[in-house]
Amino acid sequence: MLSTKDKQQPIFSISQAAVLLHISVHTLRMYEREGLIIPFQKKSKHRLYSKADLERLECIRNAINKMKISINGIKTMYSLIPCWDIIECSIEERKNCKSYNEHSKPCWTYAHQNNTCQKRNCRECEVYQKNAQCGQIKELIRSITRVK
Numbered sequence: 001m002l003s004t005k006d007k008q009q010p011i012f013s014i015s016q017a018a019v020l021l022h023i024s025v026h027t028l029r030m031y032e033r034e035g036l037i038i039p040f041q042k043k044s045k046h047r048l049y050s051k052a053d054l055e056r057l058e059c060i061r062n063a064i065n066k067m068k069i070s071i072n073g074i075k076t077m078y079s080l081i082p083c084w085d086i087i088e089c090s091i092e093e094r095k096n097c098k099s100y101n102e103h104s105k106p107c108w109t110y111a112h113q114n115n116t117c118q119k120r121n122c123r124e125c126e127v128y129q130k131n132a133q134c135g136q137i138k139e140l141i142r143s144i145t146r147v148k
């Protein structure tokens, strides 16, 4: 079994990832444009995907094909991840943060300015990494709202 670190290693090219997922390179690029996935980007601008990326993409494919959730629906679902609680940004930062105040797309798709996310690497952020799957998002919300 792969460790979490091994799963995060970007090793598959975009065409390998497309073959493994039985989808086209065009579709993979579209998922990136829509902000559903953040592939690792080499200096040459080539994208690489990890095993964890493939699992995330499988979840996205399932949501689209089996659960009939639209891409906008998935973006809205990701937008509900309470990133402000996870990274514990200040009340002041929340006032002007689009991701805190809007609910149409994931926090990692905004060009953050003047807040703690401006310098963070979203691909490596736990908000992005730990909530790749619908069940994980629900468990997170449960853990935050659980009666103690």
Ligand code: SF4
Pocket (backbone or CB within 6 Å): 083, 087, 107, 108, 109, 112, 116, 117, 120, 121, 122, 123, 125, 126, 127, 128
């Ligand atoms: S660093 Fe990126 S993924 Fe993490 S909370 Fe900020 S915008 Fe979201």
